[in-house]
Amino acid sequence: MTVSIYNTLTRKKEPFKPLEENKVKMYVCGPTVYNYIHIGNARPAIVFDMVRRYLDYKGYEVMYISNFTDVDDKIIKAANQLGEEVPALAEKFIEAYHEDTKALGVKEADLHPRVTDTMEDIITFITLLEDKGYAYEAEGDVYFKTKAFDSYGKLSDQSIEDLQLGSRIEVGEKKKDPLDFVLWKKAKEGEISWDSPWGKGRPGWHIECSAMVKKYLGDTIDIHAGGQDLAFPHHENEIAQSEALTGKAMANYWMHNGYIKVDNEKMSKSLGNFVLVHDIIKEHPADVVRFFMLQAHYRTPINFSSELLESAKSSLDRIKSTVSNLEHRLEESADAGDEEEWLKLIDQHKKTFIKEMDDDFNSANGIAVLFDIVKEANRCMQAEHSSKKVLSAFIGIIKEIGDILGLTVEEEKEILDEEIEALIQKRIQARKNRDFTLADKIRDDLKEQGIILEDTPQGTRWKRG
Ligand SMILES: Nc1ncnc2c1ncn2[C@@H]1O[C@H](COP(=O)(O)OP(=O)(O)OP(=O)(O)O)[C@@H](O)[C@H]1O
């Protein structure tokens, strides 16, 4: 079965056909790093990680790129307010982003390009647009000539005439037409800046993604994604820049996630109604936050509240305790007679799960299937003799689905002091054997479980982190 994707560009679900067989080139617009991410910002990170994992499960080799906007007006403003340098501020929140998204089970992108590392390519891109007559300089700024790009508005389904109605040139803007947008901004006195053919300045926001996509993935990619608010103007402008330059489609599938809302309003920094991931994961387990998001289809708006997170926690706990019970029962079970029926049932559920996920990554229905499986597993355990093979198959399918969705489906087991001591001995032995890979793995595995090893002249000490 093929995956179908709702494509914002065509406003319908389409069967997914990658450019190259079995390979997917995917780009997700990343954060502007001047603050910790809020739950709303976490949604694209989580849902497109789920998309990536599912495509991976379907056998595609996915090249996944997500950028960091590490210089722009908002960062400069925040740095000025805090009396910090822009690079230091950006670095701090890039690290925080990695930490928060890791807690949410988001895999690292294959590449996280930054604006400040892509400057040369951005400048070249703008120069080429100028050469082709799509851009013009105005007193040190450079603008994109929107009306020169015929299909402007195609992604957000708006005509040039409609767009023109609500637009005007703001005071201080040097553009010739209200619809033109900035590619390069002249630096103000004392601001961080880069040399360019137009003098010292920095890139506008939209151009970075066009330059990065072209540099790392090529003229046309398979999937370009981001939050719903990015469709216009950000993605519309990316399309204008890239397609004006290359004459080819920038991306074949455009995906947009719905909003996280609070009291029916979009969670956003400007409205001040946001909850930071950094804070919420101190009160609620991070895996519950991920589960909460994936319980909805990625395009459906979600209202956020602590009560809803609590209820997500009880649901996730139900899955975890079922896995735990299955594992218990497994220890004392043997093969039994009525295996075929159960195995067939498990297989049917797996097929249904795949069918739901194939349908535009419907993790909401996918999780509903997971609960059907949990219900069946509990029914199976009520039988007097449940078969070892069947119990293992239930554990297998729940874990498999857990992996695809990036969910923890096992209860956290507290590692015992004796187990730690035994692993430390094993590590000492590994080092004696010069098997440093194993020694490092033991240290890293323990670290994952919050155990920090410290090598001292008196031997290895450990503490719970
Ligand atoms: N409430 C929300 N629900 C879902 N996605 C969101 C929400 N708010 C922002 N996003 C997405 O988060 C990603 C990161 O964007 P960015 O760092 O530019 O945030 P932002 O738009 O500045 O946030 P804010 O709207 O709070 O100012 C984008 O893909 C954006 O669409």
Ligand SMILES: [Zn+2]
């Ligand atoms: Zn972008």
